[in-house]
Amino acid sequence: MEHAEAFHDAFYRAETFGGPSLYFHRRAIETRRGPDIVRHLEYVYAALTSWGMHRMGERGSKMLDFGTFCRSLEPLKSDIAEAQQLVPQTMSSRGWDVLERIFRGVSVMESETRLVGNSKVMHHMMPNIVPPIDREYTLRYLRGNKNIRNGIDEEWDLMKGIISDFFIPVACIAEFDSKARTWVARQAAGLDYPWDTSVMKVIDNLIIGAGQ
Numbered sequence: 001m002e003h004a005e006a007f008h009d010a011f012y013r014a015e016t017f018g019g020p021s022l023y024f025h026r027r028a029i030e031t032r033r034g035p036d037i038v039r040h041l042e043y044v045y046a047a048l049t050s051w052g053m054h055r056m057g058e059r060g061s062k063m064l065d066f067g068t069f070c071r072s073l074e075p076l077k078s079d080i081a082e083a084q085q086l087v088p089q090t091m092s093s094r095g096w097d098v099l100e101r102i103f104r105g106v107s108v109m110e111s112e113t114r115l116v117g118n119s120k121v122m123h124h125m126m127p128n129i130v131p132p133i134d135r136e137y138t139l140r141y142l143r144g145n146k147n148i149r150n151g152i153d154e155e156w157d158l159m160k161g162i163i164s165d166f167f168i169p170v171a172c173i174a175e176f177d178s179k180a181r182t183w184v185a186r187q188a189a190g191l192d193y194p195w196d197t198s199v200m201k202v203i204d205n206l207i208i209g210a211g212q
Contacts, residue, residue, distance in 0.1 A: 001170075001173065001175070001176055003210070004176060004179065004206060005179075006209075007205075007206040007207075007209035007210045008183070008202075008205065008206055008209055009209070010209035010210070010212040011195070011205045011206065011208050011209030011212065012192075012193065012195075012209075013212070014208075014209070014212045017195065019050075020046070020050040021047075021050045021051055022194060022195065023050075024043055024046040024047035024049075024050050025047045025050075025051075025124070025195075025197070026194070026197060027043040027046075027047075028040065028043035028044045028046075028047045028124040029124060029127055029197050029198070031043055032084065032124065032125050032126075032127075033084065038070070041066075041069070041070055041073065042066070043124075044121055044124045044125070045063070045066055045069060045108075047120070047124055048063060048108065048117065048120055048121065049063065051120065051132075053108075053109070053116070053117055053120065061109065061110075061111065061117075062109070062110040062111070063108055063109060063110065063117070064107055064108055064109065064110055068107060069107060069108050072105055072106055072107035072108070073105070073106065075105065076101065076102050076105045076106070079098050079101050079102050079105075080102060080125055080126070082098050083095070083098050083099055083102060083122075083125070083126040083129065083130075084125065084126050084128075086098070086099075086126065086128065086129040087128055087129065088128075088129065088167070088168040088171040088172055088199075088200075089171075089172055091129070091164075091168060095129070096160065096164075099122070099126075099129070099130065099160075100156055100160070102122060103118050103119075103122065103155075103156050103159065104152055104156065106118045106121050106122065108121050112150045112151075113148055113150055113155070114152060114155050115133060115148055115155040115158060115159055116133060116134050116135065116148075118155075118159075119131070119132055119133040119159055120132045120133075120134075123200070123201070127197060127198035127200055127201060128198055128199070128200065129163070129200065130163065130200065131162075131163065131167050131200040131201065131203060131204045132201070132204055133159060133162060135148065136211075137204070137207050137208050137211055138162065138204070138207060140211070141207045141210060141211060142162060142166055142207075167200055167203055170203050171199050171200065171203065177199065180196070180199045180202040180203070181199065183196040183202055184196050184197065184198060184199065184202065
């Protein structure tokens, strides 16, 4: 918390993210509760692509086809709607159960590793409770390494631990919550801080800023 403003400034000074990465992220967030579910999922799919989750060629990460991705979410509609109402301050065991069902149900990546891809999908659907998690920034900052032990049980435990032991405690600090909501409000008004689309994303931005 001592360095929140410094990390925030470092994130925006870096100017390493923009273009389609920002555009599709914002459109996915904006359409998450709209009537056109397919359009929302298209934006989520495009956001992940622009965030480097699909690499052309023989090497690199690969996403599943769009139809497979959509079909995996079909049985989760009611859980997703419930999860969109969750907030850090009132998180309960029922809330964790809902998030776990969604995490286990999402299919977006070809590889066995689910944590990074699924957390980014879930962030764009329920940004108030699930942050985007990656190896380069989140895991390196919080765990000191980029390793993920494959397996749906282990990866769910890892994501739940990251959210419950770090993101939620930070989000629940009153002084930080006030500061973050001010940044989010400025983003919403179109003034500045275009990546501050939720309190959880603000925390993610600070992690990235800390690594600059």
